[in-house]
Amino acid sequence: MRGVIAVLINAIVLMFTAGCSLTPGIRDDDIKGLEKVRFPPASIKQGMWSPDEFERAARGGIFFLDAPVARRTAVLFIHGFNGSPLDFKFLIAHLDRSRFQPCVFFYASGASLSQSGRDLSAAIGEVHRRYDVESVIIVAHSIGGLIARDVVLNQSAHAGVDIPVLITMSAPWGGVPSAGIGVRLSPVVVDSWRDIAVGSAYLNSLFVDADGRARQLPAATRHYLLFSYRKSWSSFGLSGDAVTSVASQLDRTAQEQAYRVYGFDVSHSEILRSRGVADLLDEALRSTLLARAEVAP
Incomplete structure (x- = not known):
């Protein structure tokens, strides 16, 4: 039985790896190029299995790739x-940095998604107060899309910051069945599994x-919903992208x-390296x- 459980845990982790409460805010010494910012595998693993330790180590938050420019639109990944x-090196490399300033959010993926959303809202508010950034476009992948929608819905948590565009890629809006299996059978359960299980309270709260009552995205926010549909050679069952x-x-x-819906013949992880997406x-x-x-005066 123990061997079966180990296989189950490994399968769940591998599934999400294919796609693949913390300290909010930003730090001036972290404003540098993405290639110089260190997000080591050890921190990623800690964020998945030990989110409390991740938080105590203050590894998370928003990181700018260049010094923030007041009143200039930021693109948050x-x-x-x-x-x-x-994971976003390809898309950021194709971003027009003469017009937009890229920044990234690093968080513990094993933590409660609602907590990650609150932390991100607080971090966006801090960016606004410290650097006078008034507009943020969000580009999110997989469960990052769920967190992003949560943030956009809760405008009061980041008052003064406009989010004109939300772009989500391969987000599991309807949940992931294997996460529910893991919650029921695994001796070690991370909070984010509970949130993405089919029919979870968290998923329901997003809508x-x-x-x-139905929750609608703000009229001023355009949601581009991108989905992926290339299955692996070994995939069986429902149509999907080898993960979702x-x-x-x-x-x-x-x-x-959604403002627009686009499908891409790529896998869950390949969508991050798609020229069509860029x-x-x-x-x-x-x-x-x-x-x-x-619309400007």
Whole structure:
């Protein structure tokens, strides 16, 4: 039985690795190029299995790749389970840094997603107070997309900061069945598994409030919902991207509230290195600048 449980845990971890409460805020000594910022495997592993230790070590927060410029739009990248900001090196390399300032959010992927959302909101508020950054575009992968939606819905937690665009990639809006199995059978359970289990209270809270009313994204936020659908050669069962099912990524309510929906014939991790995604990101950012210019006095 112990061997079966070990195999189960390993399978769950490997599944999310394919895609792949902390201290909020930013630190001036961390403002540098992404290639110089250290997000070692040990910290990623600690964030998954020992999020409390991750928090005490103050490893998380928002990191800018260049010194923040007041009133200039920031593009914030949020990684997925068992991931790190290094996952976005390709997309950041294709970002127009003459117009946008990239920054990344590093968090414990094993922690409660609602807590990670609160920490991110606090960090965005700190960026606004310290550097007068008033606009943030969010690009998020996998469970990072869930955290991002949570943040966008709770505008009061980061008052004064506009989020005109939310781009999510391969997010499991409908949950992940294997996470529920892990919660029931594994002797070691991380909080984020509970949050992404199908039918969890957390997933429900992203679309319905405590009184049972539908929660809508702010009208001023355009949500680009990107999904991936390339299965591995060994994949069986539902259509998916070798990690998350297409059905979960295309939850009906999430689709209905999206500004645009795009599918990519790539796997869960390959979407982070897709030139098509990079081009779409550039198009979305440019159209946002144009739209903001048209409404400016």
